[in-house]
Amino acid sequence: MLAPPSAGFRRLLPLLMPYRSALLAGGVCMLVFVACWPLLAWLAGQLIPAIGAGDFGRVLQVIGLALTVFMLQKLAQFGQDTLLAGPALQVSQELRRRLFARLQKLDFGVLEKLSAGDLTYRLTEDADRVGEVIYKTIQDTTPSALQLVVVFGYMVWLDWKLSLGTLLLAPLVAVLVSVFGAKVMGAAEKSQKQVSELASLLGEAIGGLPLVRAFAAEPWLQQRFETEIDLHRRARYRTQRLLALQYPVVGFLEAAGILSVLLMGAARIQSGDLNGQGFSSYVAALLMLIDPISHLTTNFNEFQQGQASLRRLREIEHQAIEPPDKTQALALDHVAGELTLEQVNFSYEAEQPVLRNLSLRVKPGQVVALVGPSGAGKSTLFSLLLRFNTAQSGRVLLDGCDLADLKASELRKAVALVPQQSAVFSGTVAEAIAFGRPATLEQIRAAARLANADGFIEAMPGGYQARVEERGSNFSGGQLQRLAIARAVLGDPAVLLLDEATSALDAESEEAVQRGLDQAMAGRTVLVIAHRLSTVQEADSIVVLEHGQIVDQGNHDLLISRPGRYRDLCERQLIRGA
Template sequence: MLAPSPAGFRHLWPLLKPHRRRLLAGGLCMVIYVACWPLLAWLAGQLIPAIGAGNFPVVLRTIAAALGLFLVQKAAQFGQDTLLAGPALRVSQELRRGLFARLQRLEFGALEKLSAGDLTYRLTEDADRVGEVIYKTIQDTTPSALQLVVVLGYMVWLDWPLALATLLLAPVVVLLVSSFGARVMTAAERSQKQVSELAGLLGEAIGGLPLVRAFAAEPWLQQRFDTEIDLHRRARYRTLKLLALQHPVVGFLEAAGILTVLLLGAARIQAGGLNSQGFSSYVAALLMLIDPISHLTTNFNEFQQGQASLRRLRAIEAEPVEAPDRPSAQPLGSVRGELVLEQVRFGYNPAQPVLHDLDLQVRPGQVVALVGPSGAGKSTLFSLLLRFNTAQQGRVLLDGHDLADLRARELRRAVALVPQQSSVFSGTVAEAIAFGRPASEAAIRQAASLANAAGFIEALPQGYASRIEERGSNFSGGQLQRLAIARAVLGNPAVLLLDEATSALDAEAEEAVQRGLEQAMAGRTVLVIAHRLATVQGADRILVLDGGRIVEQGSHNELMAQGGRYRELCERQFIHLQA
């Protein structure tokens, strides 16, 4: 993977090492391709005077030799391009794969700051641009640079004073190209930033279209979209304008250079330092410089744009990742489901703790509800139990094992989450329940039955093989939530975390999901985040969190009798003491 360094493309070259044989074969083809250029220039020097003298046999032999040489060169070019394309595309693939793997390991705090649209653009368009630069560097820029060196060497061999005069023009072109390249890179970064922001807005807009229509906010959204695409147009236009200016300027310099060389060549012939055959070869070689210079100029601009894309990809690597398992991480083994928090303190910003010296013990099989205002620390507690985050002080224990000493994957098999908003990937119903885990058909059916989902699944035309569309658009909210419960209970986790699993459902769907939850909860340790307090009155224990602390705890009736914070919350929801 990329090294965490501000340096650019050279840190991608280690990814090419596994492809050394293909690179060597492609390099051999490249050498043959480049070596043909001075030979062709020499043949041109033989051909032009022969045509002028009307020497038909020499013209015929020279043309036949040139055709044979062209055939060898083009075969070598085909070998070069095909052999070198594979490794270049592999590098692009490995770059994208590695970045996606890192994306899956980012800390959740860092992940939440990143726009989904922007990340999508980086891993598609930016990664493609970097891959194209790698391919062009291997397949086009390198042979063009070699062609430049070899042909210039041939020109020096033919007539070094004339070649020296030609080379005096090169620094002017190089300085101009470098100046344009820096400006192009800056403009490209701005343009790519605008595309990312546009992609982010599109992601929000597509997901929120029903809400936009409900509030008749289409003109507002259209105006925001129009503003973003106008900013993108302006940024892109600045880049294209720079490129449009560069081509005629460099082209003019090339034309002026060729005319100057012709003038100097005429003077060298007049002085007797060069004959007509040598000058014809020199002019042919000079013309052979135009194509590689043009390629190098274009590729340099693309390289600068690729640098901008690479910087954006490398920014993902600068984000903090989830702490890896310790080398001494213990296997979890059989789990009873006892949870203990000892003096736990945690804050996304350590200077501003979300949880303050929290002590808690949950016995195996106990149902504990977490209630309290938004920001009280309920979801943060769940993130600690899943080890999405690690306590900065104190310990979180499962069956006496510190979570920091366990293997994360084993822990997350034992502690399952049912989120508030069910997120189900597209695929078959069976795949959505298995969710990448090896599971038999019987285990999937048993999980669906526990989640009260078997009835509606078996009523589908293809049963468990029925397809779920993107974002679950062909299933109801209640059905998706029951699939999420089945997904959670597959594998028989000891601990179940329910994050307000019925809050977004209507009464009928809530009843079906609640039945599934009751079946899924049986025999497990359960922690429930609840804003609708009517759903947790039967919990063994209710914890009231406020400001990251447990301010009250007890059963529903005990807390109502205390007349504290919990009773106040219940009365706001018209909930009274149970009979």
């Protein structure tokens, strides 16, 4: 569970600093826009008595001046909105960029505990909401607040006693808005959490629809979905109900305030302290307060919802990341591919060791198979070799160099992984094999030939420029696996890690993939995780793991010739000695 850290929009202010010139120009336009309001209120005070007196010439004069001021104000508003929109959107983009970069560096232990749907919602909906709040704060909330101050200052200048009576209602409105805002933020956090859970369920449901149909579990999934959307509806309804209550309450107070001012104004006119022209101007200014108050109320609610979103985004920043390279990290030159593990101990959780005092040496060019029951530590060993995780004690060496002393990027060029489930990104076939690395088409073709993939790629319309659909849905499992092998060997790694590379394939696909693997393995150090022992009988050495320790080691003929864990496993899979 992610723990909520403190979140504040003020922490985003440094991101605005590169756009000082645009903010300054937009600020000048904002000042012009705001300054026009008291001028328009004054003109309204001139216009109403002129209309009452039937002075048509004076009416035309005042209307002409008002139109000029309106035009100036709207031009300033256009400049304000366009000049300030850019920095606000840039901040939103930069925030999203930094969070995505942070996401790619998160510790694998943290990533495994996070929901993909929840993370997707945070980086899309939550980031959008934060961006909208930044934009509205700069482009709408700030000028509305300034308009409120300037127009009310003009009202004080007209009649400070009448303004004092008007001001008595302001604290009540402010308290109500604050109370409602706090409740809205709490409701918004719950609503956003519910949306994240709904997104997670949708991700699982869409990916698992074939399985659901295979087990005729549609009613069960439909019920789960309906439960989630009902919880989502309730959470959203609580937020909407709070907003629905706030607007009429604040609106009533605004109406009561205006009627009170009219009553007090009538008394001030009757006593001779205020003339009709001044009161007309005062009422016009008072009406000009309604719009900014409405905007500030609405924006405050959105700001509170944005606070909830920003807090959820900040939670990502506070998660542990992959340990960085050392200051004097070593770069790899020529890699022979010798792997050594010395007394390695590793655990994901305290007092639950996964690897215990494990020592192993793999010579350059050797093929070593890792076998054993689930949970024996085979996949964990791979994660240590790729430095996804770091051993609590002991050392892992490549050509005599401790992996902790190497640059992670250099290490992962020398050690390539072919996973059990081949994930490919959408794009062209060439892009799927290159996977963000600079490579010529000839280099990509050479890697595909090595992986026994060139034939089916060339047979496709478009060849290497053919599209790979989302999740590689337009390729068979065997074809995806050969693309994964091509992707792995493109950078000419010295070490190949094969994680059950053929376990999920039919016989024909397995044969094609195995030919690709045989070609890709030539001249490289290879570690193979295998549960189907028939696939590793030709390995130079077979390492039997159990409870994080090596319980037996040797080639197939040696291990099957004597009682032990390996022979037990072989007999269960109906494998006999040569």
